[in-house]
Amino acid sequence: MSKMKDQAIDDGFFVTQSFESQVWFQCPKCEADVHITVSVPEPDYSGDKASDMVSDGEVELPCEACNTVFDGYAYAGPSHCDIEIPSYPETAVHADMPSYSPPSDMDDWESYVIPENPYEIFRSTIGPLGSILEDHVNDHAKGLLIRMVFSQAITAFEAYFCDTLIKNVTASKKAMQLLLKKDGALSQAKFLLTDVLANPEIVREEIQKSLRNRLYHKIDEVARLYDNALEVSIKPSKADLERLKTDIGYRHDCVHRNGVDKEGKKLTVLTKDYVSETIEVVKRFVEHTEEQVHGYLIEF
Numbered sequence: 001m002s003k004m005k006d007q008a009i010d011d012g013f014f015v016t017q018s019f020e021s022q023v024w025f026q027c028p029k030c031e032a033d034v035h036i037t038v039s040v041p042e043p044d045y046s047g048d049k050a051s052d053m054v055s056d057g058e059v060e061l062p063c064e065a066c067n068t069v070f071d072g073y074a075y076a077g078p079s080h081c082d083i084e085i086p087s088y089p090e091t092a093v094h095a096d097m098p099s100y101s102p103p104s105d106m107d108d109w110e111s112y113v114i115p116e117n118p119y120e121i122f123r124s125t126i127g128p129l130g131s132i133l134e135d136h137v138n139d140h141a142k143g144l145l146i147r148m149v150f151s152q153a154i155t156a157f158e159a160y161f162c163d164t165l166i167k168n169v170t171a172s173k174k175a176m177q178l179l180l181k182k183d184g185a186l187s188q189a190k191f192l193l194t195d196v197l198a199n200p201e202i203v204r205e206e207i208q209k210s211l212r213n214r215l216y217h218k219i220d221e222v223a224r225l226y227d228n229a230l231e232v233s234i235k236p237s238k239a240d241l242e243r244l245k246t247d248i249g250y251r252h253d254c255v256h257r258n259g260v261d262k263e264g265k266k267l268t269v270l271t272k273d274y275v276s277e278t279i280e281v282v283k284r285f286v287e288h289t290e291e292q293v294h295g296y297l298i299e300f
Contacts, residue, residue: 029068070087095256175230186206223235
């Protein structure tokens with residue numbers, strides 16, 4: 001099973017964190033969509049190359065819909081995670097870039113809160129990425145570093161669009177009503193009157209929970225959500241849309257295949273100039289959207 005990491009705290013005690021990945025797959029038995037957090041093997045950071053750091057081991061993949069636990073096998077590195085179900089090789093398993101879990105035993109640990117200004121957080125991320133690309137990526141330092149910069153640019157895109165959507169939708173009664181009318185998953189939600197009486201914020205909380213669990217690398221889905229709830233378009237141009245879709249495919253190869261495509265060929269397209277263009281495309285998406293949602297009319 002997966003390894004664990006001990007993190008030292010200033011006052012001398014230790015809390016345990018696991019190395020985790022967000023995992024999606026369709027249950028091969030009941031066909032339910034499964035979205036779970038899975039503890040995966042911790043990379044071997046003593047390796048000289050990223051490929052040397054990959055660890056592997058057994059993992060458990062439970063489906064709550066039919067109460068089946070599938071035995072999986074994971075290969076995890078610093079920036080990618082691949083998981084398969086040997087008994088069901090035809091089942092595709094999507095695993096996000098792994099990271100260490102929050103130290104849940106710490107008294108002062110707080111759940112993630114939607115930031116007040118997602119745009120400023122985006123700018124504080126995307127700016128340094130350009131500087132890293134310019135100052136540190138050269139013929140002697142590329143490969144892993146350039147893939148990390150490229151992948152982080154797409155991650156910054158996803159974080160902005162997730163946080164901005166949740167922040168604006170849950171702050172506006174009009175936006176929540178529009179989303180509830182047009183979003184299939186949310187429009188089917190039902191609550192007992194006793195639940196509503198006990199928690200008047202139950203609808204807002206359910207919307208926030210649902211929006212947190214969407215896949216923000218699926219551009220067409222993100223565009224649909226923004227159009228349905230906020231009545232804005234996130235697409236700066238058709239060319240930028242097609243470019244970003246292509247780049248998200250490349251990002252998948254970077255974080256899940258260590259920079260190799262499905263045919264086993266190394267991604268040579270990720271040059272310094274190409275990644276610089278990707279950063280500009282991501283910035284255009286964000287700035288185009290920010291102009292439309294900034295100052296969105298809040299109607300409680």
